[in-house]
Amino acid sequence: MRNKPVKKIAIISIIGSLLMISQVIDGCKASQMVSNKTGAQLWAENCQRCHNTPSPNSFSPEQWETIGLHMQSRSLITDEERTKIVAFLKQ
């Protein structure tokens, strides 16, 4: 289709620009890998991407196990993130 190359270039340009901007923003801070983060830290960072951070008292430990799987499939957090966040919420 005649507009296809333009659309692809536009999308790629937008993504590339955002990547460069993000590296500039983040470049001055010390990066921290997921493995170095606590469950509480991961909970605060990842849950608020979509919704308000839930209170650990909102559900039982068993419910958090189930909700953790559901949230991982929605937000595509890593396996390690899900394990740490659920462990924190179950405390």
Next chain:
Amino acid sequence: MSPTKTIIKWIIFPLGSLISINITEAQQTTIVDSALLERVSVLEQQIASQKPGESHFMVAGLATFGFVTNTTTTTSGGISQKAKTNSFPDVDHFEFSPLFLWRHGSKFLLEFEPSFDGTSLGVNWADVSYFVAPGLILRAGFLVTPFGTYSKRLAAGWIDKLPTDPTGVADYPPTSDFGFEAEGGFPIGSMKWNYDVSLTNGLQLLPDGELQSVGVVDNNKNKTVTARLGLLPISNSSLEIGVSGMFGTVGDANSPYENAKSQSYAADLNYVKLFNPILVNIKGQYNYTFVNDQNYINPGDSSVYTFDNKTTSGFAQISLRPTGAGAAFVKNLELAFRYGRYITPEKSLWGQKSDIIDVSLDYWLSWRTVLKIGYQSNKSTSTAIENSGDETKSESLFIQFAIQL
């Protein structure tokens, strides 16, 4: 009194009394301890019988309802007509959707979410997921296709900052479909990537040129591929950007449209960061869909017509919440603004260009319960094959309550 009698009276007798009292108390304590121990033992047995097994079932979900008042002014051929409505709840803004979750061990998850929107009972998704390994989840059933992020993550009433969905993004194909999906997320250094790929029956092209996804029976042998790649380039996960594509044959087999194919592209952005005391939340998505050139049938007069069958839609949204404020009431307020643009095919039967502005002031009663007061302005100009140039201006005021169950 003799010294002996004195000793007996003042020392031995009181001492004996004291000893006898302590013996009596000790006996009573022993009796109490025994009863207590027996009770504790019974409780321990009850607790042991309640320990979790391999499976767990729970109900979550959401409910959204409220009130909307609307004024719509339609101008055609220089003549304007105005209509006012109000309802509780409006069909587009009521939802009762319990989410049934059943987990087996740590590997299997079954999800079923029926939904009642005030007029019909439908299904948002019904699927089973298998958590194969870190970074790989397999899913099968009636699933939300991974096109953009709005439908899969942001559409719930208690998540959406505004009372309305972005026009042309939440309700325009593609949405849910029957098929198979693979997804996962994994770290790369301090960044994270995620992927989501599905193979589904796909959309259906109607003879008038519309693409349909609701109530579609598989209409051809081809399957539709949908995929999204997401990147979180900042180590605190504050920013996510993603690109999506959906490609498939959409025409009915053995029909004039059996070679009709559609391609859809989307780009999405999500940025949430606390700039103390304000939590800044930015979201956006842009969709582009087109179908290769076809000759369509006007159902009004059965005439043949054609048009450039492309649709674009998108929104940009920002919300601000003073989570760092001192007063609890202020802390729970959130102001949201959204601009949306929706363009459907020119010279089709439904061609239009719309600009939609939404503003909402929210009050969070809890992390999952919100009251929204919102306003929407929707200005639309028809580009349809009939009534081209007609203008529609709609203004709505919403009061909406949403809760996660």
